Amino acid sequence: MLNKSQSISARLSAVDYNYLMSIDRNGAITQSEKVRELIAMARDSTRQVNSVQAYLSSAEALLPLKARYLEESQRSLLIEAVLELLAESAAVVHNSTDCEPIAPVLERNLLPAVDAFLEKMVLLSRQGVPRSIHRETAEKIRHRLELETAD
Incomplete structure (x- = not known):
């Protein structure tokens, strides 16, 4: 592992060189800056792909349960909200395992899923x-929310 900057050289086709030099991100001007930005773009892209894959795999794990639920005639907003919260939360947790420290990242990334759940409640x-x-389920939730907002 390197502890300092490493100099590299690469042979590029004219098309690749033109693409590299066309990168206009964060004020990159020199070849070195453009390469660093290209690496940052690749990292961002990988994170986005991993995020999508994590969401899809977590949602896929819930598919058998969702399918059974959908076969039944009764519907519950609570059940639907919890299933969605589980899928979203699993994806967030999966994508946050490499972060240090993990707690601030988890809290920030879980907030949208929790907010959507609370909105449904x-x-x-x-x-x-x-x-x-x-019926008592909705009444219990209503009562709890009224207690929390009364303070």
């Missing part, structure tokens, strides 16, 4: 005829 609590299998 608020919706469930406000529905006149709640989309839940057991």
Whole structure:
């Protein structure tokens, strides 16, 4: 492993060289800056692909359960929200395992999924005829939210 900058050389075709020099990101001007930006772009792309793959694999793991749920006639916003939260959370956790420190990254990346879940719970609590299998489920959620917002 290198502890300092390493000089490299590479032979590029005219097309590749023109592409490299056309990179206009973060003010890169020199060849070295352009190569560093190209590496950063590749890393960003890899993270995005890994993020998509993590989400798809976590969602795929829940497919048998979702399929069974969809075969039934009863619907529950709580169940749907939890299944979505599980898939999103699993993808976030999978993508955050290499981060140091992990806690700030997890908190930041989990927030959108938790926020969407809470939004659905608020919706469930406000529905006149709640989309839940057991009426007391929606009433319990409504009561809990009212207690939390009363403070």
